[in-house]
Amino acid sequence: MPSGQPEPLTRHLVYQKVVGETGIWIADVDGGHARLLVPGGAAPAISPDGKWVAYIAGCDQSGQCKSTDVVSTSDGKPQLISSHASGVIAWSPDSERVVALDPGKEDGVPDSTLLSIDVASGKEVTLAHGDLYGASFSPDGKQIAFAVAKKPSDEGFIVEKIDLFVTGRDGGEAKQITDDGQSGWPVWGPKSIAFAKLIPSRGWGRDELWQTQPDGSERRPIIAPLPKRFLGFGYEGLVPIDWSEDGAALLAGWGNEWGTIPIAVDPQTGNAQQLVEYQASEPVSLSRDAQLVLAFVVDNEGSHPERNTVLVVPYAGGKTQVVAKGAAAASWNR
Secondary structure, three states: OOOOOOOOOOOOEEEEOOOOOOOOEEEEEOOOOEEEEEEEEEEEOOOOOEEEEEEEEEOOOOOOOOOOEEEEOOOOOEEEEEEOOOOOEOOOOOOOOHHHHHHOOOOOOOOEEEOOOOOOOOOOOEEEEEEEEEEEEEEOEEEEEEEEEOOOOOHHHHHOOOEEEEOOOOOOOOOOOOOOOOEEEEEEEOOOOOEEHHHHHEOOOOOOOOEOOOOOOOOOOEEOOHHHOOOHHHHHHHEEEOOOOOOOOOOEEEEOOOEEEEEOOOOOOOOEEEEOOOEEEEEEEEEOOOOOEEEEEEEOOOOHHHHHHEEEEEEOOOOOOEEEOOOOEEEEEE
16 A cells, blocks of 8 residues: 555445346455446456546457546546556556556566556556556555566466566556566556566476565565475465555465465564465455455365455454455455
């Protein structure tokens, strides 16, 4: 949650309901007063001010989608913002711009385009081409950190050279801030940029948590090397997900073949606590006060959509609260 972000005008939880009346639903942050916002949409992302929800639109039964749209949380009127982006990676803190990905061809070597899009006008700026590994706005919203392999390979990060770059929100020359070829999934916090150091091992990753300053200086580990408990077969290591406003708490994810298990990390000590037992789960973000974590559990078998569940979990650990059933791909601005 970026430092200095304005207080939301309205606070909402949004999610993609996959059973019953499917589409994008909106509710109070505790799951109450839920209602259908947009039928047929997918992968919603709410703006920090709570006024807009970006989502993938025009999806057919095979999962192919036509565009990325935004819809007002007050009047439910959709607006096209991109006819070729496949969903929003991040909103700017001022809720005026999104970073989105145009995946390009879906077969062969990955070659995507990272876009910065002005929501009001739909004007797009190209930030990078290649195999993209995440993007994040700076806390003031003026810059964007992203990770890219400029020479993609169908073998992925095992052979690609992936590094972090920083550029302006309106594009321009991008400054490379890492040079090890193993740096991905940046999350820009109030004190540093957290990222994953990508380390393949026996066909699986052992990704470590690191941090750096926006100019590439003071690069140092948060959790490295990984403790043995994170190194089981089938697991991919840790990636950052979200920072608290003061930089004292970091939400991370422990990747595996079914999902990314939410992990609470103390960035000063490297202590890490698993928050959800389900392997097929996904962390979304911290609440503004860093007391709660939004996550969802997915049906990894593919035949029981009713098992998809949106959860709220205390960051300090404790009892989870189910806020939506038969739903996934959640987002909030709590």
